[in-house]
């Protein structure tokens with residue numbers, strides 16, 4: 001699935017490091033705190049269809065299923081190996097979720113499929129062009145009035161956050177992370193047609209400032 005069109009950045013940049021992803025993210029970000037806060041941005045109703053885009057090992061997808069057991073949760077990621085890890089976690093938790101392999105900017109879903117789309121730590125893996133393509137795809141697959149809930153690295157809240165974010169930039173590359181650090185995600189959301197764009201919350205972590213965004217597709 002990872003294509004040659006632009007470089008695919010795995011969860012910890014190198015595919016062979018993926019086994020370290022869960023323990024590392026738990027320690028260096030406030031993982032459960034921010035993922036639960038992201039979940040609370042949406043009012044999820046029974047039967048609604050929810051997409052977790054760039055779901056990785058499925059931690060957020062599982063939080064979504066545990067807090068909304070009657071909703072249909074789909075985790076989608078471009079890395080088939082990480083999806084296997086997500087499946088194992090879901091089986092261990094005895095939760096039924098759906099896992100699909102696809103690139104974020106070429107989604108295999110019909111228009112207006114989802115009530116909400118969530119995505120955490122995906123956008124700093126994408127070039128500007130692919131961020132915009134991905135946002136347009138999310139816009140396409142959301143129902144009118146549907147919500148988008150993003151968590152990703154944002155503008156550093158102080159010089160220490162700027163300095164520590166260099167760790168992520170050295171790991172994942174300056175090209176894809178530069179937009180994040182300049183706080184450009186909100187303007188990309190606007191360019192893709194979203195409305196009601198808000199930076200809901202910021203967290204200082206060991207490796208930079210993390211921002212939660214909320215936006216929605218116009219109702220009609």
Ligand SMILES: C[S@@+](CC[C@H](N)C(=O)[O-])C[C@H]1O[C@@H](n2cnc3c(N)ncnc32)[C@H](O)[C@@H]1O
Pocket residue numbers: 008009010011012025053054055056057058059060076077078079082102103104105119120121122125126
């Ligand atoms: C840093 S991990 C985040 C995983 C998870 N969402 C989380 O919050 O822990 C980024 C994920 O995005 C996926 N990814 C990177 N580029 C992608 C693309 N172009 N299309 C789909 N998934 C992509 C990677 O495989 C990886 O699982």
